[in-house]
Amino acid sequence: xxxxxxxxxxxxxxxxxxxxxxxxxxxxxxxxxxxxxxxxxxxxxxxxxxxxxxxxxxxxxxxxxxxxxxxxxxxxxxxxxxxxxxxxxxxxxxxxxxxxxxxxxxxxxxxxxxxxxxxxxxxxxxxxxxxxxxxxxxxxxxxxxxxxxxxxxxxxxxxxxxxxxxxxxxxxxxxxxxxxxxxxxxxxxxxxxxxxxxxxxxxxxxxxxxxxxxxxxxxxxxxxxxxxxxxxxxxxxxxxxxxxxxxxxxxxx
Amino acid sequence: xxxxxxxxxxxxxxxxxxxxxxxxxxxxxxxxxxxxxxxxxxxxxxxxxxxxxxxxxxxxxxxxxxxxxxxxxxxxxxxxxxxxxxxxxxxxxxxxxxxxxxxxxxxxxxxxxxxxxxxxxxxxxxxxxxxxxxxxxxxxxxxx
Numbered sequence: 001x002x003x004x005x006x007x008x009x010x011x012x013x014x015x016x017x018x019x020x021x022x023x024x025x026x027x028x029x030x031x032x033x034x035x036x037x038x039x040x041x042x043x044x045x046x047x048x049x050x051x052x053x054x055x056x057x058x059x060x061x062x063x064x065x066x067x068x069x070x071x072x073x074x075x076x077x078x079x080x081x082x083x084x085x086x087x088x089x090x091x092x093x094x095x096x097x098x099x100x101x102x103x104x105x106x107x108x109x110x111x112x113x114x115x116x117x118x119x120x121x122x123x124x125x126x127x128x129x130x131x132x133x134x135x136x137x138x139x140x141x142x143x144x145x146x147x148x149x150x151x152x153x154x155x156x157x158x159x160x161x162x163x164x165x166x167x168x169x170x171x172x173x174x175x176x177x178x179x180x181x182x183x184x185x186x187x188x189x190x191x192x193x194x195x196x197x198x199x200x201x202x203x204x205x206x207x208x209x210x211x212x213x214x215x216x217x218x219x220x221x222x223x224x225x226x227x228x229x230x231x232x233x234x235x236x237x238x239x240x241x242x243x244x245x246x247x248x249x250x251x252x253x
Numbered sequence: 254x255x256x257x258x259x260x261x262x263x264x265x266x267x268x269x270x271x272x273x274x275x276x277x278x279x280x281x282x283x284x285x286x287x288x289x290x291x292x293x294x295x296x297x298x299x300x301x302x303x304x305x306x307x308x309x310x311x312x313x314x315x316x317x318x319x320x321x322x323x324x325x326x327x328x329x330x331x332x333x334x335x336x337x338x339x340x341x342x343x344x345x346x347x348x349x350x351x352x353x354x355x356x357x358x359x360x361x362x363x364x365x366x367x368x369x370x371x372x373x374x375x376x377x378x379x380x381x382x383x384x385x386x387x388x389x390x391x392x393x394x395x396x397x
Contacts, residue, residue, distance in 0.1 A: 076270075078272060078327070082327065086325075122269040130338075193347075201340075202270070204342065209371075210332055217379055242349055243352065
């Protein structure tokens, strides 16, 4: 297999890892592992917004190739990270052909995930659990679950808002706050605090924070700063959204 | 007891949202429930949220690193969902609420509490994963 093909496989694996919420060091390690499995010397530099990768074969350094990949969107799918992790480890024992590897990597997009209704239900139960965990009755939990399912569904269907990175969190938390205030005023009296906390928790950037810390630990200070800043902006956006809805409640009711 | 079940659900369901493999979901849930139990018992014993969050975060990271070794998956899989119950969501919320009510003293109090808990959780993760990273590199060196 020539250098270009190996780098293609490594780059695609790295891209899948990075877009699905992996730590920076894991991306670098995986790319290096894949390259060394095919006897390619490689050097890569990964930041949360892009991958820089160059490599050449061990005996002939003239056929050096460099690739750059810009990462635009980042979601969370830990299953894909696990798959790529075991894929890159298996290459050491058994090299597979370019077509086979590409088929596997492309096939990951249709990898089994949970059915949509289960995700919806999970979002609901999460909010239910947290609204109750933070000390209130079951009725508040049910209201929180209802709001959370609504938000989760809307977030999936109304993709226009999601194009704007931090604005989307602002909008969704604002709508959550407004819904809670509205239900409290017109439908049934609830504990607004615990309902809002319960419904918001799904939007919280937990992965960004833990990855930010882990990146710093592995010496990727740049990535760490990027991720922590991302988390900070997200939290600020959520806070602003909830804050404005509560402000409205104060002057409107 | 009610809290433990809720904490279990509260780690199990985020794990499902992050699309973790089916047979590992339950472990994430157990990990989260354990962490929350530790947090709650230390909090009711000492009355210090930050201290409780630190110990709970250490316990959760320990369990998830060990589980990651046993089941051969990245530790993040268990770590992130099980930290959900001790994340300072309530403190952060009240910080905002007090700012809106123009009670800045209370807001500063809650804000510092939020930062303290977040920092304690972070330091707990750092402590445990540094130890495991050290063990890993030792092993690798021996292998070479």
